[in-house]
Each structure stands twice: as structure tokens, then as C-alpha cells.
Amino acid sequence: MFMNPPQTVRVWDPFVRVFHWSLVSCVMLNYFVVEDGETLHQWLGYIATALVAARIVWGFIGTRYARFADFFPTPQRLLRHLRQVASGQPDFHPGHNPVGALMMLALITLVLGLGLTGFLQTTDAFWGVEWMQELHEVLASTLIALAGLHALAAIVMSRVERINLVAAMVTGVKIRKRAQQST
Ligand code: HEM
Numbered sequence: 092m093f094m095n096p097p098q099t100v101r102v103w104d105p106f107v108r109v110f111h112w113s114l115v116s117c118v119m120l121n122y123f124v125v126e127d128g129e130t131l132h133q134w135l136g137y138i139a140t141a142l143v144a145a146r147i148v149w150g151f152i153g154t155r156y157a158r159f160a161d162f163f164p165t166p167q168r169l170l171r172h173l174r175q176v177a178s179g180q181p182d183f184h185p186g187h188n189p190v191g192a193l194m195m196l197a198l199i200t201l202v203l204g205l206g207l208t209g210f211l212q213t214t215d216a217f218w219g220v221e222w223m224q225e226l227h228e229v230l231a232s233t234l235i236a237l238a239g240l241h242a243l244a245a246i247v248m249s250r251v252e253r254i255n256l257v258a259a260m261v262t263g264v265k266i267r268k269r270a271q272q273s274t
């Protein structure tokens with residue numbers, strides 16, 4: 092038995108990694124710890140919104156795999172990916188695969204929606220308006236549900252692709268283990 096040397100790709104730059112774990116912290120704190128809508132909640136919510144705004148800019152000027160051009164899930168890219176997966180062929184993307192990219196876009200859109208509905212609740216026009224509070228709450232619950240699915244998918248895909256995707260979001264490097272072969 093031997094293990095071939097692993098294949099390594101430097102994929103996530105420091106900005107993407109700091110962005111990701113800071114966003115996770117703000118969202119988790121706002122949902123599970125400081126969900127009273129008061130000052131700290133508002134600060135954390137605006138920080139999350141600003142992080143996403145900065146990530147969108149980085150999506151145009153950032154490093155190769157951080158760019159929307161690298162992973163934007165166009166219908167062609169999605170179809171090709173789904174066909175390949177359905178046929179049992181691995182479809183390895185160093186950056187986000189098209190389905191992961193779709194999830195990324197959903198997550199950042201929900202954070203922007205929370206920033207907006209949160210802000211509107213602090214204005215005279217929407218202060219105390221029940222449907223706006225409910226919309227904010229629904230967006231928050233949807234974000235947490237999708238984030239749970241996203242984390243689960245990252246763990247499952249790590250096994251399928253033999254790459255520790257979560258570690259890659261910490262170190263920036265994707266290391267693909269080759270399958271073990273018998274001599
Ligand atoms: C509130 C919770 C979370 C949010 C809002 C969130 C959001 C995101 C976003 C926006 C990206 C895209 C990164 C970029 O291109 O800049 C991403 C990627 C990623 N996230 Fe999360 N995330 C959350 C929780 C988690 C957790 C708990 C894990 C670990 C289990 C995780 C693992 C990953 C991984 C591995 C990637 C890269 C996926 C790939 O290789 O394509 N995320 N996440």
C-alpha cells in the first residue's frame with residue numbers, strides 16, 4: 092500500500108478567510124446570543140453587512156479564486172456540474188463549485204436583507220411595524236437553516252472529494268489526498 096503525494100492548491104486568500112470566520116461569528120452571535128435588536132445587535136449586524144459589501148468588491152478585484160468570474164453559477168456551469176455529478180464523475184473545482192457558489196450567493200443575499208430590514212426597523216417609517224419585524228426574523232431563520240445545510244455540505248463534500256474543505260477555509264490551502272492504491 093502507498094499514498095501518492097498530495098495535490099495542493101493555494102485557494103483562499105487571507106481576506107476571504109478573515110471575511111468568512113468574522114461573518115460566521117457576527118451571524119451566530121446575533122442569532123443565538125444578542126438577538127434583542129439593541130445597540131450591540133445593530134453593530135454586529137452592520138459589521139456583517141459591511142463584510143459582505145467588502146466581499147462583493149473583492150469578488151471583482153480580488154485573487155483568482157475569490158472572483159465572481161471564477162465561480163459565478165451561470166446556467167451552463169450549473170448544468171455541466173450537475174450532469175457530471177449525476178454521471179458519477181468527480182467535478183473538481185479549486186474554488187467554489189457551481190452549487191456551492193449558488194449557496195454562497197444565497198447566504199450573502201440573506202445577510203444584506205437582514206442589514207436592510209434591521210436598518211428599516213430603526214427608522215420612523217418602520218419602527219415597531221410588525222411585518223418588518225417578522226420579515227427580519229424569517230430572513231434570520233432562513234439564513235441559519237441554509238448555513239447549517241452549507242456547513243453539512245462542506246463536511247460531506249470533504250469526504251467525497253477527499254479534501255478537508257473546512258481546514259482549507261482556515262489555512263487557505265486545499266490538499267487533495269490521492270486514493271490509496273495497493274502495490
Ligand atoms: C452563519 C454561518 C455561515 C455563513 C453565513 C457562511 C457563509 C459562507 C460564505 C459567504 C462562503 C463563501 C466564501 C467566499 O467565497 O468568500 C462560505 C464558504 C465556506 N464555508 Fe461557510 N458560512 C457559515 C458557516 C460555516 C461553517 C460552520 C462551516 C464549517 C463547517 C463553513 C465552511 C465553509 C467552507 C468549507 C467554505 C468554502 C467552500 C468551498 O470550498 O467551496 N461555513 N461560507
Ligand code: HEM
Nearest residue numbers: 118121126128133136137139205206209210212224228231
Ligand atoms: C447578521 C445580521 C442579523 C441577524 C442574524 C439578525 C437576527 C435577529 C433575530 C434572530 C432577531 C429576533 C427576532 C425575534 O425573535 O423577534 C432580531 C431582532 C432585531 N434585529 Fe436583527 N439581525 C441582524 C441584523 C440586524 C441589523 C443590522 C439591525 C439594525 C440595524 C437589526 C435590528 C433588529 C431589531 C430592531 C430587532 C428587534 C425586532 C423586534 O422587536 O422583534 N438586526 N434580529
